[in-house]
Amino acid sequence: MPELPEVETITTRLKPFVVGKKITSVDLLHPRPLQGNQQDIVGLEITDVTRRAKTVRIHLSKQLNLLVHLKMTGQLIYVSDKQKIGGGHPTGDWISELPTKHTRLAFKLDDLSTLYFNDQRLFGWIKVIPTNVLEPMFAKLPPDVVDPEFTFEYFDQILNRKGVPIKVAIMDSALMGGVGNIYACDALNKAKISPWKPAKTLTEAERKVLYQAIIDTINMGIRLGGATTDGKYVDVSGFAGSYQTVSRVYDKAGAACQNCRTPIEKEKLAGRGTYFCPSCQK
DNA sequence: TGATATGTTATCTT
DNA sequence: CAAGATAACATATC
Numbered sequence A: 001m002p003e004l005p006e007v008e009t010i011t012t013r014l015k016p017f018v019v020g021k022k023i024t025s026v027d028l029l030h031p032r033p034l035q036g037n038q039q040d041i042v043g044l045e046i047t048d049v050t051r052r053a054k055t056v057r058i059h060l061s062k063q064l065n066l067l068v069h070l071k072m073t074g075q076l077i078y079v080s081d082k083q084k085i086g087g088g089h090p091t092g093d094w095i096s097e098l099p100t101k102h103t104r105l106a107f108k109l110d111d112l113s114t115l116y117f118n119d120q121r122l123f124g125w126i127k128v129i130p131t132n133v134l135e136p137m138f139a140k141l142p143p144d145v146v147d148p149e150f151t152f153e154y155f156d157q158i159l160n161r162k163g164v165p166i167k168v169a170i171m172d173s174a175l176m177g178g179v180g181n182i183y184a185c186d187a188l189n190k191a192k193i194s195p196w197k198p199a200k201t202l203t204e205a206e207r208k209v210l211y212q213a214i215i216d217t218i219n220m221g222i223r224l225g226g227a228t229t230d231g232k233y234v235d236v237s238g239f240a241g242s243y244q245t246v247s248r249v250y251d252k253a254g255a256a257c258q259n260c261r262t263p264i265e266k267e268k269l270a271g272r273g274t275y276f277c278p279s280c281q282k
Numbered sequence B: 001t002g003a004t005a006t007g008t009t010a011t012c013t014t
Numbered sequence C: 001c002a003a004g005a006t007a008a009c010a011t012a013t014c
Helices: A004-018 A133-139 A152-161 A166-171 A180-189 A204-223
Strands: A023-028 A046-052 A057-062 A064-069 A074-079 A084-086 A102-108 A112-118 A125-130 A265-267 A272-278
Touching: A004 A074, A004 A084, A004 A204, A023 A180, A064 A074, A064 A133, A102 A265, A125 A133, A152 A166, A152 A204, A166 A180, A166 A204, A180 A204, A180 A272
Parallel strands: none
Antiparallel strands: A023 A102, A046 A057, A057 A064, A064 A125, A074 A084, A074 A112, A102 A112, A265 A272
16 A cells, blocks of 8 residues: 555654664564564664665664565554554554454564554565665665655656656656655646656656656655545544545546546556546646 | 455566 | 566455
């Protein structure tokens, strides 16, 4: 479920509650998501929480880290006797007593609070990974679209090399980090460019508009705490975001295009639901 | 029952 | 190798 803005939101929410605390034990409720040995992190202190692309990095003492990917349905939920905060895929687990049937890991902290990792579809993972392995891996990743390294020159040069539909190019995590389906659809509508248009055929003017639209759309998502598409949970305090209230086309089939009032349509592109305006997105 | 789901990667085919 | 389609991971919901 979560895209970059959702992951960023979880990261910044979690950080003040877990930094400085020690992991006293790790409960493994399902073996699949954990890569590494949970014994290696018992007794370590959480020193920072940061984000790279769509992963949450929990920095630990002893030069170790937990790298968390929520994929489609992951959640990170922090529970103490006075707080319950978190985020990720909106499900009833947000409001249930934890652990739930989807809880895969529970990190018990030394103030008796707990950080839960839930994941209904088991696509997500948590890796125990030393800093000297992680940082070279990160160095090989392309820039995230919110990084200063994501320049127009970089974007322009990538498009020249790609004949794939522009939507596929901007969502390709090997080319740029952080653009998922919601924000890809919205940025393309904002830029009035067809998702099917081959990347290399975009004009200079279109590239400039799209470059800015991607950055603006993702930043809007971050500002609003990400999107919570399940209407049942949009009001759950400490979890939900509100990007869905300003979403231009995602999940808006039949609604009026914000550019030209034409009804938004939905089709498949590369296996993903793709929302677009058939009139103004050329 | 079948289609769909905010992610990523592998594997086919052309 | 490029590009496009499809499948795979595994589960819940409409």
